[in-house]
Amino acid sequence: MRELSLYIHFPYCLYKCHYCDFNSYVVKDSSSLQMPYIEALLQELKVAKRNFSLQSFKTIFLGGGTPSLFEPKNIGALLKGIEAELGIAPQAEITLEANPKTLSREKIRDYLATGVNRFSMGVQSFQDRFLTPLGRLHTGKEAIQALSLLEEEAQNFSFDLMFGFPEQSLSDLKEDLSWIDRFNAKHLSFYNLTLEEGTIFAEQYRKGKLKLLESDLQAQMYETGIQLLQDKGYSLYEISNFSKPGLESRHNLNYWNYGDYLGLGAGAVSFLSRTFLGANACIPQEKDLYGFRWTNAKAPETYLQGAGKDCSQHSWEKISSAIAQKEFWMMGLRLKEGVSIEKFEKRFGPGSYKPYSGIVESLLRNNWIEHSEDRIRLHPKGQLLANEVIASFFI
Numbered sequence: 001m002r003e004l005s006l007y008i009h010f011p012y013c014l015y016k017c018h019y020c021d022f023n024s025y026v027v028k029d030s031s032s033l034q035m036p037y038i039e040a041l042l043q044e045l046k047v048a049k050r051n052f053s054l055q056s057f058k059t060i061f062l063g064g065g066t067p068s069l070f071e072p073k074n075i076g077a078l079l080k081g082i083e084a085e086l087g088i089a090p091q092a093e094i095t096l097e098a099n100p101k102t103l104s105r106e107k108i109r110d111y112l113a114t115g116v117n118r119f120s121m122g123v124q125s126f127q128d129r130f131l132t133p134l135g136r137l138h139t140g141k142e143a144i145q146a147l148s149l150l151e152e153e154a155q156n157f158s159f160d161l162m163f164g165f166p167e168q169s170l171s172d173l174k175e176d177l178s179w180i181d182r183f184n185a186k187h188l189s190f191y192n193l194t195l196e197e198g199t200i201f202a203e204q205y206r207k208g209k210l211k212l213l214e215s216d217l218q219a220q221m222y223e224t225g226i227q228l229l230q231d232k233g234y235s236l237y238e239i240s241n242f243s244k245p246g247l248e249s250r251h252n253l254n255y256w257n258y259g260d261y262l263g264l265g266a267g268a269v270s271f272l273s274r275t276f277l278g279a280n281a282c283i284p285q286e287k288d289l290y291g292f293r294w295t296n297a298k299a300p301e302t303y304l305q306g307a308g309k310d311c312s313q314h315s316w317e318k319i320s321s322a323i324a325q326k327e328f329w330m331m332g333l334r335l336k337e338g339v340s341i342e343k344f345e346k347r348f349g350p351g352s353y354k355p356y357s358g359i360v361e362s363l364l365r366n367n368w369i370e371h372s373e374d375r376i377r378l379h380p381k382g383q384l385l386a387n388e389v390i391a392s393f394f395i
Contacts, residue, residue: 005058007060031071047310066099
């Protein structure tokens, strides 16, 4: 049985960022909401344990929302409950997402004492003139202070930088990237602004109040960012993610390698292959079933009401082998190392690569991908056209 990752969603935020389409809800004070939510998470885990053949978790990612709104003692109660119910693997990677506005030295130390061993902080920019329009509550100074604390107290932390937002210039991007030298971050996520339906930015754009940067400039920013980060000792291991050697996000690598994961919390998504179906599973085995995916109720109130109920409450998406193969390409091509044909056929059976060989040949002629020995990966040209490349496998 393959190893398993755990994602836990915390839906509460201090403010909704203007570009954010994540399942998050603004609360002024979450203190009274925290323990009821923790208890619901553990109830959901008990239900999952009854219905699936689960095992200890190799990675745990506490995402949101803003998980760092939760007090360390409550995060500690959650991790103790997970350990007691299913176990946490030795040397597991346990990541906590954080907002600069919510961290202090004492809080970081207390999180570390609970077992959290990695932090991921949203920064987006160090310049206030961009942070405010993005809807970020923190200032550039607060981001610098929070990163300084993480550098002093935590051995492993990551932060996010965004590019391609309105009025940003190439020199503005370089100024943001220049701050990296000050911190010993082991990992960096570097991604461009995308308009998501239902966000404040999408509404502004629809009304003509938001002007996006030209695609050529965004491409230049991406290429500049890659070069600058590589010059600073970071390796690009996935389209939007860089790390120091050996310090990639193990949790996210599990997603990109099409691994199995359980999701707990409001709006959390789970994806399990059929090997995890237990005797009491809510859906029956089927001949061509590769696995199944489901999404929890998004509204926190609805989630809290149903967290301890049987998993028949879920709406299931059955994943056939044919769909799984396409999704494997979609995830694997995001990685710098690309897709291994040997691993593909080991996962889906001898000869399973053959139907895709024509697609691969066509992409090779366009110089969108590279084929070296066992690996098929994006060409540097193809990195800028990743969505188009991936779409080819779904035709």
